[in-house]
Amino acid sequence: MARTAGSHSDITGPRVREAALTLFARHGYAAVSMRQIAKEVGVQAGALYNYTTDKQSLLFDLMRGHMDDLLDAWAKEPSAEDAFGRLERFTRFHIRFHLGRPQAVFISYMELRNLTPENFATIEDLRRRYESELEKILRDGRDNDVFRVADTKITTLAIIAMLTGVNTWYRSAGRLSLSEVEAIYWDMVRKAVT
């Protein structure tokens, strides 16, 4: 199929999303202008509207994409047999996945209030779906008298908050490797539910 000279829609589109991701993560959605995004991509501001209907859906697409990736990746994780194995899988998966996409994680936690109500509801639904995956593990383990947790819902949120916190301090050039970090957190999680 012949292409119009100067047509780059298949490459410019991803670059727009990439620039938005970087800039939203660094400065915040409200603080970033469409002109800044355009400058990062190397086009004029008007050209952005060939790839997004408006600034809001640029944010929403990034967040929904991140949540979809998260749920898909977890669905593809091999499952473990016993309760401790399942919990360890989740713990290591969560750390590894989140450390691999710090910008998307940052945006997905910080920019919720800049979503329209409809978009917010969509993202919240996906987030709850992910949380329920961990809660299932905790509930099964408790029902089989393997775990001892006072409240599976609160323990779910506590564990996720603790694990996601890794993103605030971990640097790959730091003194600890990824698997050392995983091991330290798994040790805390394991003890906390025993």
Place this chain on the structure above:
Amino acid sequence: MARTAGSHSDITGPRVREAALTLFARHGYAAVSMRQIAKEVGVQAGALYNYTTDKQSLLFDLMRGHMDDLLDAWAKEPSAEDAFGRLERFTRFHIRFHLGRPQAVFISYMELRNLTPENFATIEDLRRRYESELEKILRDGRDNDVFRVADTKITTLAIIAMLTGVNTWYRSAGRLSLSEVEAIYWDMVRKAVT
């Protein structure tokens, strides 16, 4: 001392900070205009500049005030004798203090990137000072063979992230009282360091 008619500096000042706190927490610093703050207070935008030099110092004063309050309140907490007592004090204090000021907590975590570099450094210093209070407790407990922690620095950050996470879900009208929540989290913290 006689006062000029219409002078309300002693009451308007706090109301400006209060309005900024509420609006920054709800919509984010960058998304809130000086006119919105003025409207919330019930004055015109120009009048705000009798109480703050600019928008940035409005944000900075809120964050520094919050961190000062936090460190002061912890300094006034009665100390405990043994390692577990000290850790339990910290755990319950952290939850109680943070749940008591959800807006200031929210701002202090979300708006760091909207501070000027100098202001950011000041807040970061206070935050590190607070974290080191918990790390001291963990290190002493480990050195006396009371706690078993793989890494006191990481454990410090993990515990604080877990505890601060309460703010994302706790509602005073919910099914759990504040002391029930404290007890559940203390149970997890205690087990995690044993």
Place this chain on the structure above:
DNA sequence: GTCTATAGATTGATAGAC
């Protein structure tokens, strides 16, 4: 598909009257 140009609204901050 990208450009230039621009509409129309809003921003932070200041000046000067009262």
Place this chain on the structure above:
DNA sequence: GTCTATCAATCTATAGAC
């Protein structure tokens, strides 16, 4: 101390040429 009025810059989004 607060007001009105305003400056100069910036914003999102669109229109039309190429």
